[in-house]
Amino acid sequence: MSEHLSIVQQLGVAALVLASVLWVAGLARMLRRDHAALMTDPRSLRALPRQSPPLVECVELSPHERDAFAGLVRQFSKGH
Template structure:
């Protein structure tokens, strides 16, 4: 170890090297994974589902509707007219 280099500088350099190595490994893994998914899309094979997401429902929630009284319909029409004037 050179005498003019402090312990903190050495620890900093080692830390940067370790973080850089982890970043390169993660980047290679991500690129390899995206390349395999693109190849699967091109070949028509189904993609594997994301394991971190819960299973999604195929159908949405049931539709809800409320009948408006004639007074409510008139009030709503008046509101729309006022908003259109702006």
Template sequence: MPEPSSILQAAGMAVLALAGVAWLIGITRMLRRFRNEAIVRQFGPDAALSALPGPRETGPRLEAVELTPAERDAFAGLVRRLGDGH
């Protein structure tokens, strides 16, 4: 059976864990800042968002299907029935 750890050992482990998390957060923020600064230096101030697609110049292509006379009549009948509230 393992020996129970003292309060000082538990507090020391908690302090080390917090220090490790703080170090990891600090390194991550520093690397992000330097990466963004390098992108701006190399490509200009608008390059940081260059991975996002720009706005479309035109809308999506329109599609159309020719209906046969029987299909047009069936569609007209469906519209009439839906218009009547049935």
């Protein structure tokens, strides 16, 4: 079969195979490094960004808005 392929095609296949092998080796190295870091310090996951707690938001409602909200809660509660 290789006698039907040009040298450019054979070089292209070789380049793709080499790139695939290098990618798999890099991925294995990265996973091994993260696994070793995780075993020493469970909080050091590099794949996950550091997350901060959500900010608490508070809005003051007027008496009319509180009554309207209470009416909505009663309306939705009747269905259950």
